Amino acid sequence: MAATNASGTSAVRYGIMRDQVRDMEVVLADGMVIHTGSLAAKSSSGYNLNGLFVGSEGTLGIFTELTLRIHGISEHTLAARASFQTLDESVQAVISLLQAGIPIARVELVDEESMKQINRYSETDYPEGPTLFLEFHGNKEGLKQDVALTKELMDDHHCSALHFESDTAAMNRLWEARHHVAYAYIHNHQGKKQMVTDVCVPISEMSGAIRDARKAVEASGLPGGIVGHVGDGNYHIILMVDPENREDLQQADKVNEHIVTYALERGGTCTGEHSVGVGKKKYQEKEHGDALLVMRKLKQALDPNGILNPGKVLP
Amino acid sequence: MAATNASGTSAVRYGIMRDQVRDMEVVLADGMVIHTGSLAAKSSSGYNLNGLFVGSEGTLGIFTELTLRIHGISEHTLAARASFQTLDESVQAVISLLQAGIPIARVELVDEESMKQINRYSETDYPEGPTLFLEFHGNKEGLKQDVALTKELMDDHHCSALHFESDTAAMNRLWEARHHVAYAYIHNHQGKKQMVTDVCVPISEMSGAIRDARKAVEASGLPGGIVGHVGDGNYHIILMVDPENREDLQQADKVNEHIVTYALERGGTCTGEHSVGVGKKKYQEKEHGDALLVMRKLKQALDPNGILNPGKVLP
Incomplete structure (x- = not known):
């Protein structure tokens, strides 16, 4: 476990x-x-x-x-999807939600590239910008007020589309799309292998960290994107590599090394949830x-x- | 710590x-x-x-x-006091609140004898029955709904008086009274020494445990009462003993031994929050x-x- x-x-x-x-x-x-x-x-x-x-x-x-x-299972559950123009604004929006003390049950970030992979794989037509998937738990009246405040905060960060779902089928579709993002990359890149990184940074460092991670992906030249359990400052980079191509493998390792170093220099951890195993022994010291x-x-x-x-x- | x-x-x-x-x-x-x-x-x-x-x-x-x-500090806070006819109904009321998933921030049980000590020390006139002190955190509309459901659940358990406070001064007075219960016993029993027990049981065992604890206090013949962080199944018995009287000390030890044994036999722990130190080393094995x-x-x-x-x- x-x-x-x-x-x-x-x-x-x-x-x-x-x-x-x-x-x-x-x-x-x-x-x-x-x-x-x-x-x-x-x-x-x-x-x-x-x-x-x-x-x-x-x-x-x-x-x-x-x-x-x-x-206990909450009386009411609401899911939401919020699209942004920039990755930075989506992260700032999460920080605002956390600081406002809204008791969010889940908040997941999916970057632009990963939204494209989702649409292609899940046959959905979600806007292809940096997107937050959110879930709120509570009683009916309390949720209404949480939703109103959330709308305001999303507006403050120039959210371009905010969509709420309250019926179970629609909520399940939304979360299924999010949960299939890893399979989407695999399906859309036949013959390639997936490498996933995993670091966690203090919330105060999250905005800079994710901006930096995006740059690292671009510099690598590999297809890939960022998904994050951003309520915790925990995020992953998904990279698609050709396992026979040494250059690919080296680039992927370089990205991993880069984001781990970035996290450790800012009081974070080399693994938020994927554990150490063999691969992260070298960062323990x-x-x-x-x-x-x-x-x-x-x-x-x-x-x-x-x-x-x-x-x-x-x- | x-x-x-x-x-x-x-x-x-x-x-x-x-x-x-x-x-x-x-x-x-x-x-x-x-x-x-x-x-x-x-x-x-x-x-x-x-x-x-x-x-x-x-x-x-x-x-x-x-x-x-x-x-974060919640947008709104409400405190409440609920009096019951019997200790058992007060505990059952807490269990109902927990099962209903109401996100209570605090819930404290003070038994009849301890309410008497509070009134005498704090110059308050709270009803002298088993009492729950509660605090709710949330947004305004959500709290209204939590309060309505709480009222219903308290009614189901024959709550005899339910009183809500929303202004800060009144809430502080309420919690001050609760927090002074230990001093109240000391002040009202000059020359005696206080002994406090501390066990924690699974919520499913709490009702029987507190009923049994009340019997143990009565059997001891010592002045004393029960206060509990009942949202966690954690409770204390406060006993006043004459430190020069061997019979008093033996009776107090007997009560402690009794409730620890009761808790351990039901999957609980010998100390919920006061720690082991020297006194509870003997229960570690x-x-x-x-x-x-x-x-x-x-x-x-x-x-x-x-x-x-x-x-x-x-x-």
């Missing part, structure tokens, strides 16, 4: 995935079976093993059972500094023979 | 304290200084040291700097089982000479 929220769901209203875990049954390296938490909503008893084990990518123990927090020594001690204490998912997470 | 939410604030809407921590500067046993997180809203990079260190009570490192998540061995390994790995807050948390 990754330590993050479900794809396409912003942490703004419900928090990240890690915070939803009440308890886990974990099999340790020596075969011992433990529980990491309890069924209580909060606890200050002992060390917080939920916190340590969630996101450890199988390197500290194997999870055999999870108990998760549940949330730069991101964590001496804290990496602590992580090594923890691994050594819990898996002294290195038998759990060896070679992952720690360089 | 305790691993929990601020006193009187339920985790229902904003999550527990632990989830608000973005980063900490920590001095380790060997003098090394590390950072446990980043400024990003989410990360899946390396082990989640925030999760491990928050709530470790100074036994794994010393915190010298914290970076916390901030929340019962609560955590073999996971306690993991906690010991972590302590050994990070503080092999046992110099950090020695004798705390782990038995």
